[in-house]
Amino acid sequence: MIRKIICGVINTLSVLVIAAAIVILCMVLFTEPGKPPNIFGFTMLRITTGSMEPTYATDTLLVVKKTDPKEIMEGDVISFYSTDPALEGAVNTHRVVSISQDGDNYIYTTKGDANNAADLYDAQSRYLIGKVIWSSLFLGKLSRLAANPLIFIPLILIPLAAILITNLVHTVRLAKTIAKEEEEAAVKEAIQALRAEREQKK
Numbered sequence: 001m002i003r004k005i006i007c008g009v010i011n012t013l014s015v016l017v018i019a020a021a022i023v024i025l026c027m028v029l030f031t032e033p034g035k036p037p038n039i040f041g042f043t044m045l046r047i048t049t050g051s052m053e054p055t056y057a058t059d060t061l062l063v064v065k066k067t068d069p070k071e072i073m074e075g076d077v078i079s080f081y082s083t084d085p086a087l088e089g090a091v092n093t094h095r096v097v098s099i100s101q102d103g104d105n106y107i108y109t110t111k112g113d114a115n116n117a118a119d120l121y122d123a124q125s126r127y128l129i130g131k132v133i134w135s136s137l138f139l140g141k142l143s144r145l146a147a148n149p150l151i152f153i154p155l156i157l158i159p160l161a162a163i164l165i166t167n168l169v170h171t172v173r174l175a176k177t178i179a180k181e182e183e184e185a186a187v188k189e190a191i192q193a194l195r196a197e198r199e200q201k202k
């Protein structure tokens with residue numbers, strides 16, 4: 001009984017891991033070059049600098065929700081494509097300290113929590129990715145480790161392959177067992193039919 005439960009848990013985990021891997025792969029494949037993957041309006045980003053400490057430490061994983069520019073408020077932490085020439089259009093995540101409007105375009109003055117001054121270049125609403133709604137340092141550290149081939153292959157890929165092969169072997173054996181049982185049942189049924197036919201002739 002315990003063995004069946006353990007096998008069930010392992011199978012469930014393997015399916016979840018495979019499903020997650022397929023979702024992430026699709027996100028990457030269907031994302032335009034230079035843009036972060038987005039699924040159902042949510043984007044996952046990882047902090048790579050200390051500009052938002054102590055709120056978000058380096059390597060923190062962020063979940064960013066696509067948000068209407070007019071709903072952004074002062075104090076929100078937003079992710080956006082920076083217009084700072086030094087960043088070359090890279091994604092930046094800073095806190096909104098003030099907001100102004102130029103027609104339909106919202107202009108956000110942003111600042112890193114660890115920085116002494118606001119950013120030199122304002123964030124434009126047309127370059128807005130969304131507002132940060134959730135974060136996890138643990139998952140961020142884990143994703144960074146998983147991105148390292150030296151860790152991903154032996155700790156994730158090989159165990160996952162072993163689980164898949166084990167499940168495949170189990171499925172093949174089960175299919176053979178079912179086929180054998182069906183064949184034996186068919187033979188028994190045929191024998192019974194012959195016996196019944198002989199008895200009728202007597």
